[in-house]
Amino acid sequence: MPDPMRIRANVHADGVDVRVLMSHEMETGQRKDADGSIVPAHFISNVTITHAGKTVLSAEWGPAVSKNPYLQFKFQGGSKGDEITVTWVDNKGETRTDKATIA
Amino acid sequence: MRPGRREFVKLSGVFATLAAIGLLGEDEARAQQLAWNKAAFETKNLADTIKALGGSGVAESKDIAMTVPDIAENGAVVPVAVASAIPGTQTIYILVEKNPNMLAAAFTLPPGTEPGIATRVKMAQTSNVVAVVKANNQFFVASKEVKVTLGGCGG
Amino acid sequence: MNARNFLACGALIALAGACATQRYTPPTDQETLAVIRAGFQDRGIAKVDRLNQTELQAACSKYRNNPPLEVRAQLEKAAAASVKYPGDGRWLGDFKQGERIAQTGVGLQWTDTATTVNGGNCYACHQLTKEEISFGNLGPSLYHYAKTHGTGEPTLRYTWGKIWNTHAYHACSQMPRFGDAGILTEEQIRHVMALLLDPDSPVNR
């Protein structure tokens, strides 16, 4: 199973600041291994972040997003103690969901 | 913060298991996978990318603020932040002109989410980083050059 | 170092915590070298015999790169004698190939092979052109080298000698002996010479 994410969500005057780190190789499909054969592409293709049953961010990624991806954004309407849920799916169908409480 | 983290680690374990045995989330996961715009992620130039994203043209905009380093010490991780001041911003796309495939990432920002995003992308070489914003179903663009340098003493 | 002292110390520490008061004798060079040798292994082309120091390496290590005058003179003389100048009088090759050699630093690491074409890695330590902004500063800037040094026979000889065996001019220089140690071939050195001295080279533009 993929490693857990690190999620920070903090309330500020102008909204909830969300920062997410994901553990993923993000193989480009361009790299060759020691034997000279191409390492197949393996990357997170979709990310969905929800708060109170509503999507606050969705993303489509290609393999050019850096290894162990990081993203940061801000949304309105969240309060301290609320839960946000982050789900990613990769191009091999692996998925991972983690939750964090807004601080 | 530690107990919180451990808690969600356990929780998500449960979710992953449920997804794996098909009780929860698998349909959702599959739907998400289907929502990946393969054609757009295989484009080699801006015009083709815009077309694959459903646009007919693109206009330069001063209302897109990009934060990228002028020089990246390593191309594997180039921090990119894009903020749009264009009303009705729906989606922010990050593209790297000289990568094998130009489109790196697309972020859809529903109402209530600030029209800004920060992430990190790979750059194969010195190139323009391009931010495209879709607002009211029209496309806008801004770009900035990032120099990718060589480092170290062994390579 | 007295091994027995330390064994006793190990046993004593539980009793009295008296170790810190044990007499300390600095390790001899021989003891140190034995520990160093035991701490390395062959890997690929990088064998442990690389720890066997040359006379120059030993002297420069011992004197922290600042040897007494007479030692210095002797090292420089020996280095000067090692320089092999181009037999056919052809000093300059192709500056474009020279630029590639200056850019790459591969070679002679355990991750390289015996057939790896070595680089010169000049940019690691020197500025050379205006275009390449990623350059080190362990060595002096060589930008506009031909303009500052001229292109006459003395400069050609000096530059070749400096690349072949830098110690001919400065006993404990930090620069590798590109010719003497077999890092670059004679032909590769010609290309690097061209990078530095060809008027059309980006170094001199």
Add this chain to the structure above:
Amino acid sequence: MGRDRAAAFAGALTSVALVLLAGGAAAQNSTTDEIARYRQMLQDGNPAELLVARGEDLWKTARGPNDVSLERCDLGLGPGVVKGAYARLPRYFADADQVLDFEGRLVYCMVTLQGFARADAVKNPFSGVGERQTDIEALTAYVVDASHGMKIDVPQEHPREKAAFERGRYLFYMRGGPYDFACSTCHGADNQRIRLQDLPNFEKSEAARRAFAQWPAYRVSQGALRTMQWRINDCFRQQRFPEPIFVSQATIDLITFLGVRANGGTMEAPSIKR
């Protein structure tokens, strides 16, 4: 990481990236200023955090033939004390009758507590390109993170500790191999760079403190957390030396020399670097 720093970040910055927008426009900086800005932009969101979490779980998991966790491992401050331990290593351990760095001590605990064969414990300590990070890397991430913000205090009381320092110094200045390099070739003068990478001068405490404080580090160029033993290993590779043996006395001696030079600094590891 995380815990304390997360709060600090949240408090100090509404958003690193968006705040930087303001400064981005006025960009006519020199190359080194721009590189500094690049490094600054990386500081938030260090993927080493992902590995700290894995390392913590691993530390507390019963493993090995003896099926025990590492929670009773004595890192020098008593069995089970992890907080602050990394900042005081290498040091002399009476039970091992040896000066050990963190990774050396970890191997010792894996062998003596968990019952691993030494050969298994030291096998493949560093992950390769595209490989999952090793257990040793994960455990190191966890333990060093627990010394974040602590003063570097590498002891020089025991005669063995003093001898380790002396031998480490000898190795630091020892020129060898086909390039005639020593550690001091690159790390013995102020304000030196290889390409655009700064080279700390280990003859000066201030530079030594800054450098030592930032290892282990997440290397973005490799997409992996790298340990101090890896740092030493990769320096010797580029120095064109033979390969230093993982946690050999010679590597520990060198780390002791560097650590003592850095005494008084404040641990910032795991950091994030090129």
